[in-house]
Amino acid sequence: MMVLPEAPRTGETVVCFEPVEKGGAAEMRFEGLGYVLVRLLAMPLADGALREIRIFAHSPAQGRQLVNVAVLTEARGAKDPRRLMVFQDARTVRLVRTAFGVHRVTDDKEQVFNYLTPNRRYFYRRVTPPSQR
Numbered sequence: 001m002m003v004l005p006e007a008p009r010t011g012e013t014v015v016c017f018e019p020v021e022k023g024g025a026a027e028m029r030f031e032g033l034g035y036v037l038v039r040l041l042a043m044p045l046a047d048g049a050l051r052e053i054r055i056f057a058h059s060p061a062q063g064r065q066l067v068n069v070a071v072l073t074e075a076r077g078a079k080d081p082r083r084l085m086v087f088q089d090a091r092t093v094r095l096v097r098t099a100f101g102v103h104r105v106t107d108d109k110e111q112v113f114n115y116l117t118p119n120r121r122y123f124y125r126r127v128t129p130p131s132q133r
Contacts, residue, residue: 012056017049026050028073043115043122046075046083066090080118088112 052072074081091109115122
């Protein structure tokens with residue numbers, strides 16, 4: 001890990017994993033009933049070697065907040081092992097002042113999940129309007 005205090009801030013954190021020749025590696029594993037159902041019914045999630053994680057967050061004092069997480073893996077036993085998962089969470093937040101305090105109120109929320117293989121893109125989007133919270 002390198003810390004560069006003089007570098008301009010990007011709001012992004014990147015963690016890279018080098019392949020380990022013999023003995024071990026960082027692995028991404030999907031376990032549990034929920035993941036089994038997703039594998040069978042929705043998308044072919046694949047366990048594999050973890051190569052990179054990128055996290056980006058932007059949160060102004062008020063307004064649209066964004067968190068973006070990208071995970072790059074290599075699936076075991078696949079002809080083309082590249083896999084990419086991207087999760088995005090965006091919401092509009094405002095402060096409401098009352099006589100007894102200050103509260104954060106979420107006006108809208110959207111979550112997007114993408115899973116990319118060399119031949120396909122799997123996509124899920126969920127939007128929650130304020131009335132359903």
